[in-house]
Amino acid sequence: MKLNHKDLLGLEYLLKNEIELILKTAKPFKELFTRTVKKVPTLRGKTVVLLFYEPSTRTRTSFELAAKRLSADTVNIAVSTSAVVKGESLIDTARTIEAMKADFVVVRHSMSGSASMIAKTISASVVNAGDGMHEHPTQGLLDMFTILEKKGKIKGLNIAIVGDILHSRVARSNIWGLNKLGANVFVVGPATLIPKDIEKLNVKVHYDISKIIRKLDVINILRIQKERQEQHLFPSLEEYSELFGINSEKLKNAKNDILIMHPGPMNRGIEISSEVADSKNSVITEQVTNGIAVRMAVLYLLAGGDGGECESFNS
Amino acid sequence: MNLLILNGTVCDPANKFYKKADVLVENGKIVKIGQLKEARSKKQEARIIDATGKIVVPGLIDIHTHLREPGHSDEETIASGTKSAAAGGFTTIFAMPNTHPPVDSVTGVKFVLMTAMHEGIVNVLPVGAITKGQKGEELAEIGKMRNAGIVAISDDGKPVMNANIMRRALEYSKMFDLYVISHCEDTNLTKDGEMNEGYISTVLGLKGIPRQAEEIMVARDIALAELTGGYLHIAHVSTAGSVELVRVAKKHGIKVSVEVTPHHFSLTDEAIKKNSYNTNFKINPPLRTEDDIKALIYGLADGTIDCIASDHAPHLDEEKQQEFKVAPSGIIGLETTLPLVITNLVHKKVLTLSQAIKKLTSNPAKIFNLNKGTLSVGSDADITIIDLIKTKVIEKFYSKSKNSPFVGMKLTGFADTTIVAGKVVMTGGKIVSD
Numbered sequence: 216m217k218l219n220h221k222d223l224l225g226l227e228y229l230l231k232n233e234i235e236l237i238l239k240t241a242k243p244f245k246e247l248f249t250r251t252v253k254k255v256p257t258l259r260g261k262t263v264v265l266l267f268y269e270p271s272t273r274t275r276t277s278f279e280l281a282a283k284r285l286s287a288d289t290v291n292i293a294v295s296t297s298a299v300v301k302g303e304s305l306i307d308t309a310r311t312i313e314a315m316k317a318d319f320v321v322v323r324h325s326m327s328g329s330a331s332m333i334a335k336t337i338s339a340s341v342v343n344a345g346d347g348m349h350e351h352p353t354q355g356l357l358d359m360f361t362i363l364e365k366k367g368k369i370k371g372l373n374i375a376i377v378g379d380i381l382h383s384r385v386a387r388s389n390i391w392g393l394n395k396l397g398a399n400v401f402v403v404g405p406a407t408l409i410p411k412d413i414e415k416l417n418v419k420v421h422y423d424i425s426k427i428i429r430k431l432d433v434i435n436i437l438r439i440q441k442e443r444q445e446q447h448l449f450p451s452l453e454e455y456s457e458l459f460g461i462n463s464e465k466l467k468n469a470k471n472d473i474l475i476m477h478p479g480p481m482n483r484g485i486e487i488s489s490e491v492a493d494s495k496n497s498v499i500t501e502q503v504t505n506g507i508a509v510r511m512a513v514l515y516l517l518a519g520g521d522g523g524e525c526e527s528f529n530s
Numbered sequence: 531m532n533l534l535i536l537n538g539t540v541c542d543p544a545n546k547f548y549k550k551a552d553v554l555v556e557n558g559k560i561v562k563i564g565q566l567k568e569a570r571s572k573k574q575e576a577r578i579i580d581a582t583g584k585i586v587v588p589g590l591i592d593i594h595t596h597l598r599e600p601g602h603s604d605e606e607t608i609a610s611g612t613k614s615a616a617a618g619g620f621t622t623i624f625a626m627p628n629t630h631p632p633v634d635s636v637t638g639v640k641f642v643l644m645t646a647m648h649e650g651i652v653n654v655l656p657v658g659a660i661t662k663g664q665k666g667e668e669l670a671e672i673g674k675m676r677n678a679g680i681v682a683i684s685d686d687g688k689p690v691m692n693a694n695i696m697r698r699a700l701e702y703s704k705m706f707d708l709y710v711i712s713h714c715e716d717t718n719l720t721k722d723g724e725m726n727e728g729y730i731s732t733v734l735g736l737k738g739i740p741r742q743a744e745e746i747m748v749a750r751d752i753a754l755a756e757l758t759g760g761y762l763h764i765a766h767v768s769t770a771g772s773v774e775l776v777r778v779a780k781k782h783g784i785k786v787s788v789e790v791t792p793h794h795f796s797l798t799d800e801a802i803k804k805n806s807y808n809t810n811f812k813i814n815p816p817l818r819t820e821d822d823i824k825a826l827i828y829g830l831a832d833g834t835i836d837c838i839a840s841d842h843a844p845h846l847d848e849e850k851q852q853e854f855k856v857a858p859s860g861i862i863g864l865e866t867t868l869p870l871v872i873t874n875l876v877h878k879k880v881l882t883l884s885q886a887i888k889k890l891t892s893n894p895a896k897i898f899n900l901n902k903g904t905l906s907v908g909s910d911a912d913i914t915i916i917d918l919i920k921t922k923v924i925e926k927f928y929s930k931s932k933n934s935p936f937v938g939m940k941l942t943g944f945a946d947t948t949i950v951a952g953k954v955v956m957t958g959g960k961i962v963s964d
Contacts, residue, residue, distance in 0.1 A: 304851065328734065
């Protein structure tokens with residue numbers, strides 16, 4: 216089976232079986248990492264441009280390794296978005312990259328819709344590596360891959376996303392993807408950071424995780440940013456941490472095998488305690504490994520690769 | 531030159547006139563309306579316009595146009611903006627003062643009037659700023675601007691956030707019977723806002739603008755109009771709540787009038803999603819929801835909403851073709867207002883043709899005390915001839931800018947001929963060059 220899309224802009228736009236195809240395709244790529252030669256010639260001769268308008272060591276490195284392990288050539292373009300230096304417009308930059316005959320553009324940008332804007336402008340495949348508060352589809356995919364690997368299924372699991380849902384592209388991609396695969400999704404956070412009408416995305420909203428902790432199979436903890444306090448969204452990081460930070464105390468009624476996830480980078484002691492981050496339930500470092508495999512699968516499939524027969528995960 | 535408009539259906543709501551009639555124009559004034567057999571027999575003396583099958587209405591008035599001159603002649607000029615107006619059937623337009631520099635003094639008012647006289651092809655009536663530099667801090671010289679020819683005051687584009695300044699503006703302008711056109715927006719609630727706050731903004735990850743940001747200011751300004759007895763006109767109303775506030779205020783006898791734009795009753799916030807972040811759908815106030823459209827349409831039908839105005843806001847392609855967050859708000863509207871009114875209100879039987887024309891002619895004329903908006907004998911021969919059944923896909927504009935969300939849309943009902951003071955400035959959709 217092939218993925219019939221030019222771009223990957225968000226999980227909203229993928230069908231259930233397309234998500235399953237990507238996750239299934241990622242599996243053999245992950246197995247590759249245990250070998251001494253972690254490289255396949257699949258994308259030899261292809262060029263992947265990593266266009267990053269926001270600094271992100273983690274995601275950029277993950278995409279770069281994914282491309283290199285597929286034998287593609289990579290080019291990094293880091294653009295400053297400071298208002299002081301008014302640079303070239305996004306459209307012009309996209310056209311320039313197009314003229315350089317890139318096959319893939321992986322784009323990270325602080326503003327929602329920018330990946331889609333580039334995708335409409337150029338013929339290369341665009342992979343959204345996070346656009347503003349919109350989506351971060353490969354993060355959603357790697358989170359699902361991790362859950363699937365640990366739990367063997369996604370359907371029917373109770374999964375909570377905790378933190379700043381309003382500003383989180385990770386939350387949105389997870390919500391779309393997890394719902395398509397049949398999970399029960401909860402969002403937990405301060406009322407000021409829960410976006411309007413989020414219930415219409417088929418999630419349940421809670422302001423107190425203790426109310427649902429007993430039934431949760433997975434907690435995905437989002438990074439909280441200090442600037443949200445300056446925007447009057449909560450009174451202090453200390454209060455945030457007390458109410459929403461995940462620590463052993465809050466987990467005392469949780470299932471023994473609850474998975475603790477975090478897209479990184481973590482603010483230890485604020486949204487997650489070190490004890491929880493380093494516990495046996497934490498799969499945070501495995502998420503990083505899985506990220507490379509999932510991104511390899513995405514590049515491979517967007518290049519027209521065949522993911523083989525796709526089985527359903529609904530067991 | 532004299533004009534004889536033959537065989538049209540004359541629709542003149544101010545005079546409750548709606549029937550087949552001929553119109554005779556001499557020396558820029560309307561001379562006769564009726565079955566003009568006599569005039570027909572001497573028709574060699576007049577230019578004949580055959581309006582068979584068409585509707586003859588008073589020249590349309592747009593009370594909300596941004597002409598961008600001075601300061602942004604790359605986006606629009608008084609010359610190009612008035613061509614756009616004529617193409618859309620408008621014979622009179624209000625020039626909003628948020629130019630660069632803003633029209634906040636007699637000099638600015640004179641500049642607009644002089645430029646319009648030399649380069650404009652329709653009547654341009656300047657609106658003066660409420661406050662100096664539109665900064666919302668000190669009153670502009672409203673009296674002096676009135677004497678120079680302004681028809682209203684407005685800081686449009688921005689609200690007057692300080693309630694005390696707004697109070698004084700309403701109080702002071704009352705002396706001159708000048709309306710204060712209020713752009714209702716609480717900027718603390720709309721800061722960094724990109725679109726209507728709701729399900730769609732949540733899905734798209736765009737910063738939401740709650741309806742209440744508008745409604746709070748509508749309520750405040752109504753309260754201030756009650757306090758001062760001043761004349762309040764609310765620009766581009768976009769929410770169900772705002773319509774209800776105005777309805778109640780009117781019931782209580784407060785002097786308040788209100789306009790709606792065609793885009794607010796034609797499009798919802800879902801269009802931003804369907805058109806994947808196309809910035810030609812980024813407007814302030816933002817496109818709202820089906821429920822709001824229903825309330826706007828109900829408000830139009832029950833008379834709560836007095837006027838329909840374009841909020842014509844030209845922007846360059848390179849400005850609009852940016853990330854949604856940084857692209858400026860606003861769309862052009864002079865050339866799509868009439869077709870949207872006819873397509874979405876008249877043909878859908880929300881309003882009768884007379885009711886619709888009233889909101890584009892005699893209502894604005896009455897509110898702003900203009901000696902226009904009717905076809906009464908003796909009045910200026912500002913006339914628009916409408917083809918109710920002409921269907922066209924929107925593609926080209928006389929405006930210098932092309933930031934319209936309606937490009938590619940098929941609409942029905944267009945201006946066929948535009949006549950300003952007895953002179954044909956547009957016919958068959960084409961501007962008549964001198």
